[in-house]
Amino acid sequence: MSGARLTESIGARFPDAVITTHAYRGEETVVVRHEQLHAVAEFLKLDDDSKMNFLMDLAVVDYSMFGKSPPQAFFASSGVAVRPPARIPDKNPWPGPPGTERFAVVYHFFSTTHKHRLRMVVPVDETSAEVDTVCDLWAGANWLEREAWDMFGIVFRDHPDLRRLLMYDEFEGHPLRKDYPVRRRQPLIGPVN
Amino acid sequence: MENNSTFFTSRVNEALGWARKYSIFQYPFVTACCGMEYMATACSHYDVDRFGAGLPRFSPRQADVLFVVGTISHKMAPVLKRIYDQMAEPKWVVAFGVCTCTGGFYDNYATVMGIDTILPVDVYIPGCPPRPEMVLDGLMKLQDKIQDEHSTGVRPAPEDRPDDLEMEANR
């Protein structure tokens, strides 16, 4: 089944869940509301035309600084800012971040029967950063969701064991968020240098 | 510092230094990419056994040189300190790879910027990862240091061992 028909069939089956679909650079993407995330994921896994038996990846993107980085200095120490040149024009431009919410949880699926991929983007608001877990569908989601909680602070409802994975328990904050400074160390022993 | 040794005790010290430097039992605290170059140094091509350092002991109680190989993150730092504390005197520490010397290019929330902030280091081997020839050079410098310490009798007692950055520079 071709990718475009796959996104159409999802749109037909869940008309109120799908916000938008696109195929930037040939990659089928469907943006789904977080309330129906689990239903859509279950459909993708079990339906014969999609048969997404692999949850390849679960990533989170923090869109709070999108397009808003401070202008860079000509030399790192000079402070003289450069005006960036015009962007490279794209024949088939990307529609942009999926909505105004701060976070987007991005699921990448793959099917070994049909050999097709799909990306599902779920926008999540900052104030209620909670989505349903998909651990019951794919066992690999367990650790992927733990890492998303650790790095970004997204809570996964009904996750059997939501605790930090890569950072230590005493660490405060979620390091991959855009407002966490890259050099803020919280050492367990030794000086803060 | 007053040196109370006689001819015989200084000869014995030198012999002890000679024996200690040519029978290094290393504890390879391998974490990251430098571990691959450590393996290469320890294996047949760049054999470290001909320097007497060919037997890694995987228990800190049986080792005398702690090779810290690879990046130390803040999660790992207490474990490293504990391993170091479990080693018996005399013990030396080699910082293998630039991540252990200064933190490398991982200047972020997760990495210890140089293990000399938590342990006293004797030899620094920079490189990302260092070539085996550099490692052997560092090992030979360590051997010279061990011999000098025994010949001259200058070796700080454990309680005087500095373990923060400021005092390390004066050592």
Add this chain to the structure above:
Amino acid sequence: MPIDPTTEVETADAASAPAAESPKPATREMLLNIGPAHPAMHGIVRIVTKLDGEQVKEVDVEIGYLHRGFEKMSEQVDYNGVMPYTDRLNYVSSFINNAGYCMAVEKLLGISVPLRCEYIRVIVSEISRIADHLTSVGATAMELGAFTVFLYMIKAREYLWDLLEQVTGARLTVSYCRVGGIKADLPDEFAAGCIAAFAKTREVIAESEGLLKRNRIFTDRMMGTGVISTEDAISYGITGPFLRATGCDYDVRKDCPYSVYDRLDFDVPVGTAGDNMDRFLVRMEEMEQSMRIVEAALKDLPDGAVMTHPGTGRHIPAAEMVDLGKVGNIGAIADGCAVPGPTLEGAGRERLHTISTDNKRVALPAKENVYGNIEGLMQQFKLIMHGHGIRAPEGEVYEAVEGANGELGFYVVSDGEPNAYRVRVRPPCFAIMSALPLLLVGDMVADIVPTFGSVNMIGGELDR
């Protein structure tokens, strides 16, 4: 009275035991913490096990001891600056990470690289894959007591690292790929050196196979331990040799071909039992297939047009050209070809179009042009200076390559700035490590060693 490890844990209860039998002693499960500093050569991880005698009842795996903030750092530097960070993900096969990242950014930019560059990427990727499998199999064998096999395989790895050093300049962390191409062309004597190195590597592999494959101790420890079914493996997201040993033949190079893999003929070894022995055999066979790919690619390698200056045939040493260019003596250098020193070898003007895309917004110009004319200088300036640099259009891509452990995916999001907005790595051994409790429960403590060895956990990739 010895405790039978196959029975349930019993407590002494004189009232319930029949009067004729002596009461069994009270037992309870033991908590054994393996790591994070432990002798296995694969990296730092803590495996907390609950044992009933020698049998493993419960396992909890704690990772993150090598978390170095790759994803955060890749937001701080520009697109090409991420290259050294990607090297250190799966550091035993570092070029594959480079290639995966570059391919993702090139997809985002919508550019393609020359054919010769694709072939060279495939060649160096496969050599890195062989080095990875040698290390993995050698370390597993060493942990089971076969120290000689480890030494032999590291010896073979040295031959391959010599090759890599001739091509890229580094043994381990190569940073050879650039967005839009590779750093430099292959040296002239590479093909001959490659054939010789492969002959020696094949000898080593044959020797090791002879020592291990029918060795009673090795087979007893590896067969039937660490078993996982295909459904469980897919549910956990496991790919690569681990999945292929269970019977599923998913290989990114065959099923979603990228680069020039669809033109090269090779087989994908598939196992049946999903145990440690099958994974060992799959890796051994994959090494042979990788060598086959490289030999085919070397034969098919499209020629790079190596030409001297059509007018004069003059050659100038590069250092001289730089000095003349700096004082503005363009006339003396405009009609000659540079003979670059070792660091620039293979990246001169005559070879550049075969190893790097022509797109001026992405690839650096030849050094002769940088010092010879103003367009080259401007192109160099626009790509190197802080605040300028490669600007990908706004967008997101996911590109997957076949890493040594499985599908290595890069998800890159760009907002049009010189730095990437978000770079996410899909690490193959992350999925395998999350399935480790499933693999270990039911086996004995001694089986943890071969199972963990066949997982080929690379800390840089797992924790990033």
